[in-house]
Amino acid sequence: MSHMNRKLLLIIFISIIILLSACGNNNGSDKDKENSSEDKEVNIVIADDPDFLDPHYATASMTYMIILNMYEGLLAVEEDGTLKPALAESYEVSEDGLVYTFNIREDVLFHNDEQLTANDVLYSYDRLLGTHSDEPLTSELDAIESMEVVDEFTFEVTLNEPNSNFLYMLTALNAAIISEANDDVQNESPVGTGPFKFVEYRPGAKLALEKNDNYWQEDVPSLDNVNFVFQSDDDVAILSLQAREVDIMGIPAHRIEEVENDFTIETQEANSTLLIAFNEDVEPFDDVRVRQAINFAMNKDDIIESIFSGYAAKLGSNMSPAMESVYLDGLENMYEQDIERAKELMKEAGYSDGFSTKITVSSHRSMYADIAQIAKENLKEIGIDLEIEVVEWGIWLEQVYTDHNYEMTTIDLTGRPSAYEILNDYVSTNDNENFFRFNNAEFDDLMDRVLLEDEPEEQVALYERAQEILAEEAAAVYIADYQFIWALDPQLEGMKYYPFYFHDMSEVNYK
Numbered sequence: 001m002s003h004m005n006r007k008l009l010l011i012i013f014i015s016i017i018i019l020l021s022a023c024g025n026n027n028g029s030d031k032d033k034e035n036s037s038e039d040k041e042v043n044i045v046i047a048d049d050p051d052f053l054d055p056h057y058a059t060a061s062m063t064y065m066i067i068l069n070m071y072e073g074l075l076a077v078e079e080d081g082t083l084k085p086a087l088a089e090s091y092e093v094s095e096d097g098l099v100y101t102f103n104i105r106e107d108v109l110f111h112n113d114e115q116l117t118a119n120d121v122l123y124s125y126d127r128l129l130g131t132h133s134d135e136p137l138t139s140e141l142d143a144i145e146s147m148e149v150v151d152e153f154t155f156e157v158t159l160n161e162p163n164s165n166f167l168y169m170l171t172a173l174n175a176a177i178i179s180e181a182n183d184d185v186q187n188e189s190p191v192g193t194g195p196f197k198f199v200e201y202r203p204g205a206k207l208a209l210e211k212n213d214n215y216w217q218e219d220v221p222s223l224d225n226v227n228f229v230f231q232s233d234d235d236v237a238i239l240s241l242q243a244r245e246v247d248i249m250g251i252p253a254h255r256i257e258e259v260e261n262d263f264t265i266e267t268q269e270a271n272s273t274l275l276i277a278f279n280e281d282v283e284p285f286d287d288v289r290v291r292q293a294i295n296f297a298m299n300k301d302d303i304i305e306s307i308f309s310g311y312a313a314k315l316g317s318n319m320s321p322a323m324e325s326v327y328l329d330g331l332e333n334m335y336e337q338d339i340e341r342a343k344e345l346m347k348e349a350g351y352s353d354g355f356s357t358k359i360t361v362s363s364h365r366s367m368y369a370d371i372a373q374i375a376k377e378n379l380k381e382i383g384i385d386l387e388i389e390v391v392e393w394g395i396w397l398e399q400v401y402t403d404h405n406y407e408m409t410t411i412d413l414t415g416r417p418s419a420y421e422i423l424n425d426y427v428s429t430n431d432n433e434n435f436f437r438f439n440n441a442e443f444d445d446l447m448d449r450v451l452l453e454d455e456p457e458e459q460v461a462l463y464e465r466a467q468e469i470l471a472e473e474a475a476a477v478y479i480a481d482y483q484f485i486w487a488l489d490p491q492l493e494g495m496k497y498y499p500f501y502f503h504d505m506s507e508v509n510y511k
Contacts, residue, residue: 039224039225040222040223040224040225040509040510041223041224041225041226041227042223042225042226042227042247042248042489042492042505042508043227043229043245043246043247043248044226044227044228044229044246044247044248044249044503044505045229045231045237045240045241045246045248045249045250046062046065046066046228046229046230046231047062047230047231047232047250047364047365048062048230048232048364048393049203049204049230049393049394050062050063050066050067050207051063051394051397052187053067053186053187053188053190053198053201053207054178054186054187054190055067055071055172055176055178055190055192056124056127056128056137056138056176056178056186057137057187059397059401060393060397061272061413061414061500061501062364062501064173064414064500064501064502065228065501065502065503066207066228066503067190067192068172068173068194068502068504069194069195069196069209069226069503069504069505069506070111070190070192070194070196070197070198070209071172071176071177071178071190071192071193071194072086072087072172072176072177072192072193072194073086073087073170073171073172073173073174073175073176073177074086074087074088074091074102074104074121074155074170074171074175074177075088075167075170075171076171076172077171077173077417077498077499077500078498079496079497079498080499081323081417081498081499082417083167083168083171083417086171086172087104087105087108087116087121087177087193088102088103088104088105088155088170089103089104089105090102090103091103096162097159097162097163097454098145098158098159098161098162099156099157099158099159100156100157100158100159100166100167101150101154101155101156102121102154102155102156102157103153103154104116104117104118104121104153104154104155105153105216106153107216108193108216109193109214109216110179110182110191110192110193111191111192111193111197111198111212112179112181112182112191113214114179114181116177116193117152117153118149118150118151118152118153118154118155119149119152119180120177120178120179120180121149121155121177122147122149122155123178123180124175124176124177124178125141125144125147125157125175126147127178127183128140128141128175129141129144138174138175138432139430139432140169140174140175141169141174141175143159143160143161143163143166143169143451144157144158144159144160145158145159145160146158161451161452162451162452162454163451163452164420164450164451164452164453164454164459165418165420165421165450165451168417168418168420168421172194173416173500174421176192177192177193178190178191178192179191179192193216194212194215194506195211195212195215195217195220195221195505195506196209196210196211196212196221196226196505196506197209197210197211197212199225204230205229205230206227206228206229206230207227207228207230208225208226208227208228209225209226209227209228209505210224210225210226211223211224211225217506220506220507221505221506221507221508222494222507222508222509222510223505223508223509226505228503229246232363232364232365232366234252234255234366237249238251238255238258238259241259241263241487242258242259242262244489247488247489247492248486248487248488248489248492248495248503249486249487250484250485250486250487251265251485251486251487252367252485253308253309253310253311253483253485254309256485256487259487260487262490263487263488263489263490264487264488264489264490264492265485265486265487265488266485266486266488266495266497267311267483267484267485267486268483268484268485268486268497269320269322269481269483269484269497269499270320270322270412270415270481270482270483270484270501271320271322271323271415271416271481271499271500272320272412272413272414272415272481272482272501273315273318273319273320273412273413273415273422273478273481274312274315274371274410274411274412274479274480274481274482275315275318275410275411275412275413275476275477275478275479276294276298276359276371276375276408276409276410276476276477276479277408277409277410277411277435277436277476278291278294278407278408278436278475278476279404279406279407279408279435279436279437280436280437280438280439280475281404281437282407284349284351284355285407285408287349288473288474289345289346289348289349290345290346290349290351291473291474291475292335292342292345292474293341293342293343293345293346293349293382294342294379294382294384294474294477295334295335295342295474295477296335296336296337296338296339296341296342296345297337297339297342297378297379297381297382297384298335298337298374298375298378298379298477298479299337299374299378300314300337300477300479300480301314301337302374303371303374303479303480304479304480304482306370306374307367307370307371307482308480308482308483311482311483311485312480312481312482312483313332313480313481314332314479314480315331315332315478315479315480315481316330316331316332316333316334316335316467316471316478317331317467317468317470317471317478318413318422318423318425318426318467318470318475318476318478319419319422319423319463319467320415320481321481322415322481322499323419323422323499325419325460326419326459326460326463326464327467328463328464328467328468331467331468331471331478332478334471334472335474335477337378339381339382342381342382343382343383346382346383351383352383353383354382354383354384354385355383355384355385356384356385356386356387357384357385357386357387357407357408358386358387358388358389358406358407358408359372359375359376359386359387359388359389359407359408359409359410360389360391360396360399360400360406360407360408360409361388361389361390361391361396361409361410361411362390362391362392362393362396362411363390363391363392363393364392364393368390368410368411369388369390371410371479372386372388372410373388375410375477376388386408396409396411400435401435402435404435404437412482413425414500414501415481415499415500415501416499416500417498417499417500419459419463420447420450420451420463423447423463423466423467423470424447426438426440426443426470426475427443427444427447428440428443428444429444436475436476438470438473438475440469440473442469443466443469443470446462446465446466446469447466449462450462450463450466484497491510491511492508492509492510492511493508493509493510493511494507494508494509495508
């Protein structure tokens with residue numbers, strides 16, 4: 001073989017080695033290439049579609065995971081649950097606790113490039129209160145007696161009585177500020193002031209957001225595009241993650257091993273309440289003895305271990321230990337599994353032979369059906385024949401949450417930074433959220449009193465007694481606050497976690 005031929009073969013051989021090396025060390029190189037280009041994009045798996053894009057109509061916790069990137073309130077919640085200024089850069093409160101004066105930022109533009117003024121705040125609150133339509137969209141602002149635009153960037157609210165929880169009502173979770181110019185199409189083409197703005201929504205597929213170049217906070221956001229990809233099937237979602245088609249998803253605890261070597265694993269206290277609820281307007285769940293019997297029949301430890309691999313804190317009431325300042329410890333042990341005690345209570349209630357009932361669960365997360373199956377086996381031991389009905393998420397929201405047309409269900413109630421908002425779900429007059437149909441005069445009185453109480457220690461005492469009542473009355477089977485386990489592209493940084501459902505993408509970036 002000639003020297004020239006040997007040299008040519010050597011060049012070809014080296015070229016092949018370089019090519020194979022490049023292919024063998026891909027490890028997300030497509031993502032590297034993408035993120036070194038002009039647009040930085042992140043794809044996030046969400047279990048199901050939002051119920052509304054209009055924040056004043058939205059009720060589903062998964063919706064807020066997404067839309068809080070588009071909307072803001074006068075105040076915002078920090079990671080520790082405290083409040084910070086948002087669209088209001090400051091505020092003052094009168095000595096009698098009735099008048100709140102908010103100073104609105106002068107450098108905020110809506111996504112339609114209109115400037116935010118105090119008139120937009122008034123419009124948003126009027127819309128929520130139903131001032132001009134006689135159709136209130138919330139009861140959260142009922143404490144407001146009157147509102148006034150003092151000048152272009154000063155807004156004043158007068159309450160009908162002092163309210164210790166009022167400021168928590170002014171975040172985007174309860175009172176997002178929207179543009180009046182967009183009123184008729186807010187749900188189809190949402191406009192807010194947040195770090196990301198709406199691009200498109202394809203039901204069953206994705207919701208796309210893009211960077212708000214005019215955002216009032218400097219150097220935020222870093223990403224150019226954020227896509228929320230709707231996928232309720234964990235198997236499909238994990239395959240998409242492993243194929244680098246998505247960058248962030250919640251991982252079931254028992255599947256961490258499949259992804260932990262290639263992705264960053266982070267855990268988050270959910271501050272949520274996973275429970276089995278009863279419709280107390282329906283017999284026999286109007287009898288506290290039946291509710292207590294079901295509590296004694298359930299094996300919460302089995303659920304925590306089999307479904308969450310231990311990544312959960314057992315609960316005894318509708319409050320998580322994540323709410324450390326108000327959480328009442330010890331209630332989680334009130335209903336340790338005791339089949340004999342459960343049978344005694346069933347007999348006392350006149351159901352010694354048991355009864356048949358139905359548990360309606362949403363299909364958007366497999367754990368609901370799994371919990372229902374465990375409940376079916378547990379309740380069989382005390383003579384209760386439990387039929388499991390699985391429905392789509394939208395049907396569950398309408399049938400169970402809104403119309404109260406159900407007997408039993410299982411769901412996890414989203415965490416909220418305000419203890420009052422968490423427990424307010426059980427106030428008898430709260431028709432919007434009390435799908436349990438729980439009705440207890442002492443509980444209602446406590447919740448009235450805590451709003452008027454300005455001493456923090458006394459507020460805690462009232463919240464603790466409210467938790468005791470929910471446990472004593474067996475308002476639900478309180479199972480656990482499970483941890484969120486997130487798998488992230490290892491190149492990502494800047495994720496922030498809150499005591500409620502929110503994928504805050506404002507400070508996320510590639511390393």
